[in-house]
Amino acid sequence: MHAIDYLIFVIYMLAMLGVGFYFYRKNTSSEDFYVSGRSMSSWHIGLSVVATDVGGGFSIGLGGLGFTMGLSGSWMLFTGLIGAWLSAVLLIPKVSRLGHLHKFFTFPQIFSHFYNARVGLLAGIISAIGYVGFTSSQVLAGAKLASATIEGLDLQWALIIMGAIAVIYTSVGGLKAVIYTDTIQWIILIAGLVFIGIPIAYHAVGGMEAIKTTLAPEYLSLKNVSWLQLLNWSVTIIPIWFIGMTLYQRIYACKSEKEAKKAWFIAGLFEWPIMAFMGLYWEC
Secondary structure, three states, rough: OOOHHHHHHHHHHHHHHHHHHHHHOOOOOOHHHHHHHHHHHHHHHHHHHHHOOOHHHHHHHHHHHHHHHHHHHHHHHHHHHHHHHHHHHOHHHHHHHHHHHHHHOOOHHHHHHHOOOHHHHHHHHHHHHHHHHHHHHHHHHHHHHHHHHHOOHHHHHHHHHHHHHHHHHHHHHHHHHHHHHHHHHHHHHHHHHHHHHHHHHHHHHHHHHHHHHHOOOOHHHHOOOOOOHHHHHHHHHHHHHHHHEEEEEEEHHOOOOOHHHHHHHHHHHHHHHHHHHHHHHHHH
């Protein structure tokens, strides 16, 4: 890497911290911190949802699918679109109404409302255990990328740096800091793929003719997937849209049910076909 690359990396990390401290000064209540004052628009929430769902860990997974299945791997994110749109129709109307009516902040509060505090506590414990694995995979993906691109950066130190930055801007800035940094990161990711990554890779390999000559036909087909695989993805991915605790907080953060639904429709479209085909095409 050149000095300019290191400078960009440092500026980016400082910008993430800057967003966190900016909203630390702006937040004036618990509602501001936990649910962004219940005032977020559909685009901010939609981009935040898809950035959370298709983060570093998922991007690495798409790379593996690209090498293994080609474009047919895009069907994995199609189940994300189905999950997002189903939850927009079936889940959001009730959760949004209850969240605004009872001033909910967290996912377990829904269970406390319908059952009792003990069930809510159990839901919180289960969610915490699940998100330890989810969050660690995202931090590990970022650390691996940083250690692979920055010469001499040990993976353990990369984990400490990436984890510390994520924890700091989240804990000081609250949900609004998370949503805005998610939006920034997603725009950078999409812009990087559309204007830099894919065009450079496409030119370097020799265009579509070279791709067709080099790859087996099934890699450019959408039929290179079994019904069993589709069922497996559906069973493991679609329910996440109904139980993810970060999704409930984002529903509470929307200023209305209509905005929340629109955000989930936006997130679904960004998952499939936009991210599905761009991510897989980049890896193919």
